[in-house]
Amino acid sequence: MDSLITALMMLATPAALMAVMGGTLFGILVGALPGLGSVLGITVILPFTYMLDQTTSIALLLGTYCGSVYGGSISAILINTPGTPQSAATVLDGYPMARSGRPALALGWATVASTFGGLLACGILIVAAPALARFGLRFGPIEYFALGLFALSCIVSVARESLLKGLLAGLFGLFLATVGQDPVTGAMRFDYGSFELSAGISLVPLLVGLFAVSEVLWRIAGPAEPGGASIMKAGFELPGFGELRLRFWLMVKSSLIGTGIGTLPGIGATAASLVSYAEAKRTSPRKEGFGRGEPDGIVASESANNAVTAGALVPTLSLGVPGDPVTAVMLGALTIQNITPGPRLFSENGDLVTYLFLALIAVNLAMFVLGALLAPAFSRLLKLPEPLLMASVVVLVTVGTYSVNSSAFDLGIVLLAGLAGFVLRWLAFPLAPVVIGFVLSPMIEGSLRQGMILTGDNFWAFGASPIAAVLFLLTGLFLLWPLYGWWRGRRRSGTHGHPVSGD
Amino acid sequence: MKRFIDLWIGAVVLLLAALLYTTGLPKTDGMATSIAMNPAWYPWLLLVMAMICGLGLIASALLSRTGSSNVSAGVRPARMGAGLLAICLYVAGFWFVGYWAATLLFIPALSWGLGHRKPVEVALVTLIVTSLVWLVFTQLLHIPLRDWPF
Numbered sequence: 001m002d003s004l005i006t007a008l009m010m011l012a013t014p015a016a017l018m019a020v021m022g023g024t025l026f027g028i029l030v031g032a033l034p035g036l037g038s039v040l041g042i043t044v045i046l047p048f049t050y051m052l053d054q055t056t057s058i059a060l061l062l063g064t065y066c067g068s069v070y071g072g073s074i075s076a077i078l079i080n081t082p083g084t085p086q087s088a089a090t091v092l093d094g095y096p097m098a099r100s101g102r103p104a105l106a107l108g109w110a111t112v113a114s115t116f117g118g119l120l121a122c123g124i125l126i127v128a129a130p131a132l133a134r135f136g137l138r139f140g141p142i143e144y145f146a147l148g149l150f151a152l153s154c155i156v157s158v159a160r161e162s163l164l165k166g167l168l169a170g171l172f173g174l175f176l177a178t179v180g181q182d183p184v185t186g187a188m189r190f191d192y193g194s195f196e197l198s199a200g201i202s203l204v205p206l207l208v209g210l211f212a213v214s215e216v217l218w219r220i221a222g223p224a225e226p227g228g229a230s231i232m233k234a235g236f237e238l239p240g241f242g243e244l245r246l247r248f249w250l251m252v253k254s255s256l257i258g259t260g261i262g263t264l265p266g267i268g269a270t271a272a273s274l275v276s277y278a279e280a281k282r283t284s285p286r287k288e289g290f291g292r293g294e295p296d297g298i299v300a301s302e303s304a305n306n307a308v309t310a311g312a313l314v315p316t317l318s319l320g321v322p323g324d325p326v327t328a329v330m331l332g333a334l335t336i337q338n339i340t341p342g343p344r345l346f347s348e349n350g351d352l353v354t355y356l357f358l359a360l361i362a363v364n365l366a367m368f369v370l371g372a373l374l375a376p377a378f379s380r381l382l383k384l385p386e387p388l389l390m391a392s393v394v395v396l397v398t399v400g401t402y403s404v405n406s407s408a409f410d411l412g413i414v415l416l417a418g419l420a421g422f423v424l425r426w427l428a429f430p431l432a433p434v435v436i437g438f439v440l441s442p443m444i445e446g447s448l449r450q451g452m453i454l455t456g457d458n459f460w461a462f463g464a465s466p467i468a469a470v471l472f473l474l475t476g477l478f479l480l481w482p483l484y485g486w487w488r489g490r491r492r493s494g495t496h497g498h499p500v501s502g503d
Numbered sequence: 504m505k506r507f508i509d510l511w512i513g514a515v516v517l518l519l520a521a522l523l524y525t526t527g528l529p530k531t532d533g534m535a536t537s538i539a540m541n542p543a544w545y546p547w548l549l550l551v552m553a554m555i556c557g558l559g560l561i562a563s564a565l566l567s568r569t570g571s572s573n574v575s576a577g578v579r580p581a582r583m584g585a586g587l588l589a590i591c592l593y594v595a596g597f598w599f600v601g602y603w604a605a606t607l608l609f610i611p612a613l614s615w616g617l618g619h620r621k622p623v624e625v626a627l628v629t630l631i632v633t634s635l636v637w638l639v640f641t642q643l644l645h646i647p648l649r650d651w652p653f
Contacts, residue, residue: 182542
């Protein structure tokens with residue numbers, strides 16, 4: 001109870017409340033503008049957190065994260081283009097509903113479903129995260145090494161183009177974190193006599209370059225995308241009580257799907273919304289209306305993708321293992337604020353954890369209020385020309401990166417990482433494993449080396465820990481599964497090409 | 504074509520890993536009592552795994568007819584070069600001539616270069632963005648920017 005009162009007092013400060021509103025508003029904007037997305041939003045906001053205290057930073061980051069996921073639905077409904085990939089399923093019924101003359105109601109459904117999904121997932125986070133953290137207290141270095149490897153393998157295994165490229169991207173991220181002073185012996189690695197490199201590569205310039213600058217370069221020089229969709233003007237209309245009651249259990253089911261998928265590393269909100277949409281379509285009594293502006297479609301997609309935000313925070317907070325690039329950046333941001341996510345966070349810093357839960361609830365409520373009040377304004381903002389938007393992003397990230405250390409070296413890293421990010425995208429390498437690898441590398445290296453000392457340099461002894469053995473097994477399965485799929489595909493195409501007699 | 508790209512990627516990974524291995528790791532001269540105390544061991548492990556992946560890319564490119572993976576089609580390298588140059592010039596301008604001059608030039612220049620040529624709109628957005636960013640950083644967060652003259 002004391003913890004709750006302390007957390008409430010922390011949240012009731014003007015700075016924290018402003019951060020909740022400001023972060024959510026910024027997140028909605030970033031989400032609504034097609035192509036920017038949650039990772040870019042969090043990356044742009046990251047340098048600001050250096051100047052702010054713990055509570056304000058947390059509120060700002062959570063607001064940006066949740067707001068950006070919701071914001072994607074606005075452009076999905078109004079211009080038939082999901083602002084973020086997470087809202088891909090919202091387009092299917094959101095835009096037809098808007099086209100049929102009900103854009104205000106479509107936005108109303110998206111806002112209600114997003115808020116409901118976010119709040120229900122918050123409840124689950126409050127119950128599940130401490131329980132998982134208590135379980136995490138059993139973890140030693142060997143288990144943490146296995147867990148880090150498992151989290152990375154989940155991200156790598158969902159690399160769409162090639163498992164090898166996913167692995168290389170993950171290794172690249174792990175490797176970048178080794179530049180600088182070795183944490184155990186103090187020896188220099190890959191510094192080449194440079195004073196700046198001896199301190200290692202900082203998270204902010206790397207992420208800003210990799211995601212923000214490469215995104216700008218991609219917009220400038222990437223494949224031209226069909227544009228010119230007409231932008232619909234819209235107001236905001238809440239669905240009636242009867243309609244809400246009719247879809248209450250759908251919202252609950254979709255939120256549970258989103259939360260469940262959110263807790264699994266590497267799968268993310270896009271898959272959650274698509275799975276939830278498919279499930280709603282399968283079971284809905286109004287299934288014939290799907291694809292033609294049925295509110296069930298919007299409810300299923302939006303409840304699920306917003307529930308993922310709190311779901312993804314369960315492993316991030318309780319075990320210190322991020323599930324996707326957004327939570328990886330959040331993890332880095334929390335570390336900058338001297339907060340170390342993991343089991344000890346719950347036992348040693350209970351007030352802060354309670355504050356974080358309350359801030360997440362406040363952010364979801366702010367999302368509802370801002371969505372309802374500002375939805376008409378967003379239809380105008382979507383008209384902002386892309387060249388001006390891209391130039392503004394460059395200005396913001398350059399000034400933001402400079403403000404952290406006033407360092408020319410950091411600005412150089414931004415440019416190099418931007419170029420690297422562009423080339424990686426071009427060659428169809430996924431970027432998510434790079435950032436997850438970079439964030440997890442210190443934990444993986446530290447726990448691996450501690451484990452080796454504990455077992456007398458015998459790596460095979462790592463398997464003696466039942467938790468680690470299960471995690472190693474899962475890691476192997478995740479990495480081998482795409483190979484099995486590839487082998488099965490080859491076999492099937494071979495069978496089709498050369499039918500065996502008697503088939 | 505895809506096959507050659509994968510071959511190239513694999514070869515570059517092998518070369519880079521070998522180069523980093525030979526030039527960037529500290530010499531331990533067998534002083535470490537445990538391999539865990541060897542600062543070169545973990546990066547060495549990563550580089551070896553990268554080399555294995557590089558070899559895998561080469562092998563899959565040689566074994567398959569099209570290569571193991573795709574590259575994004577439709578990328579315009581000249582535009583990328585121009586975009587990168589513009590961003591580099593902005594960063595250099597920000598550092599040497601200061602925030603105001605660099606930003607007031609950069610936003611209109613990039614918008615113009617990307618084909619958006621509505622002077623009033625560009626001027627308005629440039630002024631709003633430049634002033635807003637300056638206000639947020641210098642007045643709200645109390646971080647001095649590199650103001651003119653430098």
